[in-house]
Amino acid sequence: MAASNENSALEIRALSKSYVPGKPVLKDISLTIPANGITAIIGPSGTGKSTLVRCINRLVTPTSGAILFKGLDLTQLSGKALRMARRRIGMVHQEYNLVERLSVMENVLSGRLGYVSAWRAFLRRFPQDDIDRAFGLLDAVGLADFATRRADQLSGGQRQRVGIARALMQAPELLLADEPTSSLDPKTSVEIVELMQRLAAERGIPVIINIHDVELGKRFASRVIGMSQGSVVFDGPPENLTDQDLATIYGGESWLAA
Amino acid sequence: MTPAALSHSRAEAFPANWLKRIGFALLFLYVLYAMSTLEITWERFVTGLGHADEFFGRMWPPNFEATKLDLLKTGMIESIQIAILATFVGVLLSLPLGLLAARNLMPEWVSWTARGTIALCRSFHPIVVAILFVKAVGFGALAGILALIVASMGFISKLFAEAIEEMSLKQVEAVRATGASFWGVLVMGVLPQVMARFIGFAAYQLDSNLRNSTMVGIVGGGGIGATLFTAYQRFDYDFVLTILMAIVAIIMVSEIASGWLRKVFQ
Numbered sequence: 001m002a003a004s005n006e007n008s009a010l011e012i013r014a015l016s017k018s019y020v021p022g023k024p025v026l027k028d029i030s031l032t033i034p035a036n037g038i039t040a041i042i043g044p045s046g047t048g049k050s051t052l053v054r055c056i057n058r059l060v061t062p063t064s065g066a067i068l069f070k071g072l073d074l075t076q077l078s079g080k081a082l083r084m085a086r087r088r089i090g091m092v093h094q095e096y097n098l099v100e101r102l103s104v105m106e107n108v109l110s111g112r113l114g115y116v117s118a119w120r121a122f123l124r125r126f127p128q129d130d131i132d133r134a135f136g137l138l139d140a141v142g143l144a145d146f147a148t149r150r151a152d153q154l155s156g157g158q159r160q161r162v163g164i165a166r167a168l169m170q171a172p173e174l175l176l177a178d179e180p181t182s183s184l185d186p187k188t189s190v191e192i193v194e195l196m197q198r199l200a201a202e203r204g205i206p207v208i209i210n211i212h213d214v215e216l217g218k219r220f221a222s223r224v225i226g227m228s229q230g231s232v233v234f235d236g237p238p239e240n241l242t243d244q245d246l247a248t249i250y251g252g253e254s255w256l257a258a
Numbered sequence: 259m260t261p262a263a264l265s266h267s268r269a270e271a272f273p274a275n276w277l278k279r280i281g282f283a284l285l286f287l288y289v290l291y292a293m294s295t296l297e298i299t300w301e302r303f304v305t306g307l308g309h310a311d312e313f314f315g316r317m318w319p320p321n322f323e324a325t326k327l328d329l330l331k332t333g334m335i336e337s338i339q340i341a342i343l344a345t346f347v348g349v350l351l352s353l354p355l356g357l358l359a360a361r362n363l364m365p366e367w368v369s370w371t372a373r374g375t376i377a378l379c380r381s382f383h384p385i386v387v388a389i390l391f392v393k394a395v396g397f398g399a400l401a402g403i404l405a406l407i408v409a410s411m412g413f414i415s416k417l418f419a420e421a422i423e424e425m426s427l428k429q430v431e432a433v434r435a436t437g438a439s440f441w442g443v444l445v446m447g448v449l450p451q452v453m454a455r456f457i458g459f460a461a462y463q464l465d466s467n468l469r470n471s472t473m474v475g476i477v478g479g480g481g482i483g484a485t486l487f488t489a490y491q492r493f494d495y496d497f498v499l500t501i502l503m504a505i506v507a508i509i510m511v512s513e514i515a516s517g518w519l520r521k522v523f524q
Contacts, residue, residue, distance in 0.1 A: 057435055087437025097432035101450040110446045114437025122445045163432075170436055 009206035015065030027230040037222035038207045048230045049210040087114025090167030092177040096159040100152040108134045111169025137165040157188035177209040321496035337481035341467040348410025356418030379412030392478040402479030425451040457523040461516035
C-alpha cells in the first residue's frame with residue numbers, strides 16, 4: 001500500500017461505487033484533498049456527492065478503488081480497525097441527525113463513543129476531561145446554556161451547532177459535512193458554514209463539505225470540486241469557477257442569472 | 259345539453275362493489291347457519307335471564323365477614339405478587355429477546371429465530387400455559403408466575419422489536435459514524451429512541467398481568483383466582499361478589515398507576 005502524500009488529508013484513487021451492478025453512481029474518481037481549508041463539492045442532486053463523502057467514513061462501502069488516509073486504505077478496513085479509523089473522522093449530517101431524546105450534552109459526548117466504553121456511556125460516567133471539553137465546545141458554538149436541554153427542543157440552527165460540537169468532540173483529523181445547510185434558512189446556513197470554517201481552522205482540521213448552495217461554497221471554500229453524473233468535471237480554486245463550468249456541472253444555462 | 263345527459267357522460271361517483279356485497283351476504287348466512295347448529299334460541303336466552311336474576315339475588319349483599327376478608331387479603335396479595343414478579347422477569351427477558359428480533363439490527367437468521375420464539379410464546383392463551391406449568395411444577399403461585407412470564411415475553415418482545423424497527427436509522431448512523439462500537443450504538447443511539455415506549459409497554463403489561471393473575475388461579479396457578487374458584491364451588495355467592503368487587507377495584511387502581519407511570523417517562 002502506498003503511503004499518502006504528506007501535505008494531503010486524503011487521497012482518493014479510482015473510486016467507483018454501484019448500488020446496482022452496471023449502474024455506477026461514482027465513476028473512477030481520483031482526488032487529493034489538501035491538508036487544510038475547506039474543500040467544497042458541488043453538483044446536482046443524485047450525482048453521487050453524498051455517496052462520495054459517505055464512502056470516506058465507510059457508511060457506504062465502495063465497489064472499487066482506494067481511499068488513503070494517514071497511511072490507511074479506508075476501503076480495506078472492517079471491524080475494530082474501521083471503528084478506530086472512523087473515530088478520527090468527524091461528520092456533520094444533513095438533517096443534524098442528533099439523537100432527539102438525548103440531551104445536548106449527551107449528544108455532544110456521543111462523539112467520544114470511539115474512546116469511552118459502552119458501559120461507562122450507559123452509566124453516563126464519561127471522563128471529566130471529556131465533560132470539560134464538551135462544555136468548552138458548547139461555549140464555542142454558542143450553546144453554553146443549553147447543555148441539559150433535550151435535542152428535540154432546539155431549532156434547526158441550534159441542532160446543527162450541536163452536530164458540529166459532536167463531530168469536533170471526536171478531536172477528528174478530518175471533518176466531513178454532508179449538505180449541512182440543506183434544512184436551514186439562508187442566514188443560518190451562512191452562520192453554520194462560517195462557524196464550521198472558523199472552528200476547523202483554529203484546530204487545523206481539513207473539511208470536506210457537500211453543498212447545494214454554490215455561492216456559499218465559493219465564499220468559504222479554498223477549493224471547489226464540481227461533480228456531474230458521478231464524475232469530477234471541475235477541480236480548482238473558487239475564483240476559477242466560471243458560468244461555463246457551472247453550465248457543465250448542472251447542465252443548461254437558462255437558470256444562471258444574467 | 260340537459261343536466262341528466264351531462265351526468266350520464268361522467269363516471270359514477272360511488273360505483274357498486276359487488277365483491278364486497280357478496281362477502282357481507284355470505285358472512286350473514288354463515289352466522290345464521292352457525293346459530294342453528296349450536297342451538298342458540300331466544301327461548302334459552304330468556305330462561306337464562308331468569309337464572310341470572312336468581313344468581314344475582316343470592317350474591318347480594320356481599321359477604322364482609324372477617325374470616326372471608328382474611329381469605330380475600332391473602333389471595334389478593336398473592337395475585338399482586340404473581341403479577342409484579344411475572345412482569346419484572348418477563349420485561350427483563352423481553353429486552354434481549356426483542357432486540358434480537360429487530361430485523362434492522364440483527365442478521366436474518368438471528369431475528370427469525372427470535373421471532374419464532376416470540377410466536378411460540380404468543381400462540382397459547384396464558385390459561386393454557388398455566389395448565390402446562392401446573393402439571394410441570396405443581397399447584398401454586400410458581401406455576402402462575404411462569405405462565406405469565408411467558409405471556410409477558412410474547413407481548414412485550416414483539417412490540418419492542420417493532421419499536422426498534424420503527425426508530426430513526428439516521429440518528430443511529432450518526433452515532434455509528436463517531437466510531438462507536440455495537441454496544442455504544444445501542445446505548446446512545448438505539449435505547450434513547452425506544453426506551454420510553456418500552457416502559458409504556460411494561461406498564462401496560464403489569465396492568466394486564468394483574469388481570470390475568472386473577473385468572474391463572476382458576477386452573478391451579480395460585481392467587482385470588484383460586485379463592486374465587488373455591489367460593490364458586492362452595493356456592494358462597496355472596497363471597498364471590500366480594501371478590502369480584504375487590505378485583506374491579508384493584509384493576510382500576512392499576513389502570514391509574516400505569517397511566518401515571520407512562521406519563522412520568524413520556
